[in-house]
Amino acid sequence: MKLFSRYNRINITASIVVFVVGSVAFYFVLRAVLLKQLDASLHTEQTEIISYVQMHNKLPEVVNAYNQQITFAVTNELKPETIYYSEKGKDKEDNGEMEWMRKLAFDIKVGDKNYHVIITKSQVETEDMLQLVIMVGAGMIALILLAGYVVNRMVIKRLWRPFYKTVEEVEQYQLAKQQALQLPATGVSEFDLLNHQLISMTDRAQQDYQVVKEFSANAAHEMQTPLAVIRTNTEALMQDEYVLQHHDKSIQTIGQSVNRLTRLNHDLLLLARIENGQFSLQEKIDLDKIILQKTDELSELLASKRITLDTRLTPVHISCNHHLAEVIVNNLLNNAIRYNKEGGIIKIELTPQQLIISNTSLLPALEKEKVSQRFYRHPNTKADGNGLGLSIVKQVCAVTGYTLQYDYQQGLHVFSITL
Numbered sequence: 001m002k003l004f005s006r007y008n009r010i011n012i013t014a015s016i017v018v019f020v021v022g023s024v025a026f027y028f029v030l031r032a033v034l035l036k037q038l039d040a041s042l043h044t045e046q047t048e049i050i051s052y053v054q055m056h057n058k059l060p061e062v063v064n065a066y067n068q069q070i071t072f073a074v075t076n077e078l079k080p081e082t083i084y085y086s087e088k089g090k091d092k093e094d095n096g097e098m099e100w101m102r103k104l105a106f107d108i109k110v111g112d113k114n115y116h117v118i119i120t121k122s123q124v125e126t127e128d129m130l131q132l133v134i135m136v137g138a139g140m141i142a143l144i145l146l147a148g149y150v151v152n153r154m155v156i157k158r159l160w161r162p163f164y165k166t167v168e169e170v171e172q173y174q175l176a177k178q179q180a181l182q183l184p185a186t187g188v189s190e191f192d193l194l195n196h197q198l199i200s201m202t203d204r205a206q207q208d209y210q211v212v213k214e215f216s217a218n219a220a221h222e223m224q225t226p227l228a229v230i231r232t233n234t235e236a237l238m239q240d241e242y243v244l245q246h247h248d249k250s251i252q253t254i255g256q257s258v259n260r261l262t263r264l265n266h267d268l269l270l271l272a273r274i275e276n277g278q279f280s281l282q283e284k285i286d287l288d289k290i291i292l293q294k295t296d297e298l299s300e301l302l303a304s305k306r307i308t309l310d311t312r313l314t315p316v317h318i319s320c321n322h323h324l325a326e327v328i329v330n331n332l333l334n335n336a337i338r339y340n341k342e343g344g345i346i347k348i349e350l351t352p353q354q355l356i357i358s359n360t361s362l363l364p365a366l367e368k369e370k371v372s373q374r375f376y377r378h379p380n381t382k383a384d385g386n387g388l389g390l391s392i393v394k395q396v397c398a399v400t401g402y403t404l405q406y407d408y409q410q411g412l413h414v415f416s417i418t419l
Helices: 003-056 124-161 163-173 187-239 241-275 287-297 299-304 322-338 389-400
Strands: 068-075 085-090 098-110 113-122 283-288 308-313 315-319 345-350 354-359 403-409 412-418
Touching: 003 085, 003 098, 003 113, 003 124, 003 287, 085 299, 098 124, 113 124, 124 322, 124 412, 163 187, 187 241, 241 389, 283 287, 283 322, 287 299, 287 322, 315 322, 322 345, 322 354, 322 412, 389 403, 389 412
Parallel strands: 308 345
Antiparallel strands: 068 113, 085 098, 098 113, 283 315, 345 354, 354 412, 403 412
């Protein structure tokens, strides 16, 4: 869930709760105020009746208005208290419908008789006013929430624009290109602090990366001479009949290990050269011809495993380095053969948009996140590879602007390069 959505959900929920609680409280407060005003009006009528009785020693004539009624009834006892209360009654002026009435009851002595007086006023206007206030309040709440949502969306989107710009720059940043991360000042302290920390972090990462890259390149370069010496002496020992008779297995093991180490050293040097940008990428290459050449070179290896080759090639011209293009095709084809099964299939499809190489295998689906990592090998594979083939392909794709993808479809391991 996006931060704005979460903020908006919390903000709207809190606003609704506040508005509902406030509206309920406002309703009861306003109702109490209106009833108090109605009671004051009733009390005024009571005062006028008492004053009239005191002056004239008789009850006033009853004139019932639309919203007010006065009744006098003889009573035996004279109660001193005045009672205010509400009850439902029929409005004779409004088709006899039941409605709320506010009443004031008190006793008064007129001459030698006691009277129970009830003054009644309709609460219709009060209730109508309350309903109007509720409707207006609900409309205002809805309008405020809607306006708040729209304004927040516009304002927050504008406020977070520097953040999304930072995210975009970080997504496009590539450590291998050895370019510093450029993040402009935003004018917002929190975002400026974030940008400063990101720049510092990427600078440190770039320095560490440079140190590791130089170490790998130097180590691979320095290993060339000792490896050549070991290989030469191993080959010489293989020519010695006495050594072959007594140490044949050991010599073969040494030779195989030296060959693997030599290939590893060669691949590490190639990776270092690619990362350092030591290859020209402006050559015009016929990719379909390179694929045909490599499949022809590997025909005997394909035949030895009885692998069927299915090729669908369209003439494609790309701007790349010829050696790197050969490396891509060679590594993908070698993997497709090495990890294929007896009597398996390799499919090669080339279009101006994509190169797709898929193969059968006894291995299950590989981990997409790890398949192109350095030294990654599936646990069920033999240790004859060094785990750098796909890493080299990925690095070549990175410097040429291509995209390497892996998928597992209908029992086939599918490697596709978007050109």
